[in-house]
Amino acid sequence: MAEAVSQDSLYEQAADTYGAALDRLARAYELDPEARRDLLQEIHLQLWYSLAQFDQRCSLRTWVYRVAHNVATGHVVRQSRIRKGLVSLEEVEEAETMSGSSHESDAAQNQAPERISGLIQRLKPLDRQIIVSYLEGMPANSISEITGLSPANVAMKVHRIKNILKRWFAEGGSHAG
């Protein structure tokens, strides 16, 4: 019973503190609003399940993000419509450098969060985890803890992300996702 109480209270705490972040994470993985709601429900359900095993060897935040990314990655991996044509950060950066010129932007792309979501949804799972964690303001060591990548690799990826986003924002929304 004590375990259940602790699991429930941990979930309450996690949902209150990271609820908005989980919503943003779901947006980064699923464009369709209905499918996104299902994904978000699944994230919450798996998070609640998982908290029975939370052993405090990492922070609650790291645990929440690990579980959420895990569920969302499963969502991407299972759905071939999402999985098709995903690219890496390196490929995005290369394409941006090669094209140099801007693409025509549509109404949605002028909305910065949607544009960022558009970029994220083109990325392969690992790069998604890193960019979402970076955008949530996590330091490299936390991202490394969540993804299991070495801090050096994370730093390299974050550097690429910063370059891409800097170029996007400097050009005032002209680069398409």
Add this chain to the structure above:
Amino acid sequence: MPDKSTMNDPQNVWQNQPTEAFKMSVDQLRVKAQRRQKGARSQVLRDAIMGPIISAFFAWNLIKVNHVWWGLGHPLSLWSTRVGLALLSLWGVSLPFVLYKWVWPARLAPDAPLNTTLQWYRSQLEKGRDFERRVWLILIPAFVGLALVIVPALISSIGNPREFLQNSLPLFALLAIWLPIFLYLRKRRHGRRQKEIDQLRAFERDYQV
């Protein structure tokens, strides 16, 4: 009007986007979890019961074979039928174990890192692919058992071509329809699975930066 410098900070833009206040109550989570557990339990039950039912059906016929089955005058025919039914009955008993080994998914830690998650999904797909590859091996005892039951009856009617046709035609017609469909669907599923496995391998390769 938001500050322009804030608007140009991707982290700020991302974190300040409007979000839905989504939260599930613990009771809602429990109901959902119970519903899911119930579904999983009935699936296990279905898998576990199917084998014994098949086994019991053939065992029952094995007991009755002496006086019910068609004109089995020759002792060899009788023994062939008995062995066939016994084989089918044993096959039925083994079915839940086979399904458990090949179909039941392994557990994945909830906080597993990405490469473990990808490996897990890939291993599940590979398991499915290998199951389809080996499905013939799993079906062999059933085919042998059926052959041992059916062939003596067919042989006994060879002297009477009309009876022979009557006995064999439905079976061979069914086989002729089933086999190409089964092979076609199997090939298609295999192709799709292999494509998914290759995509996951590519994701895993990206991970080895």
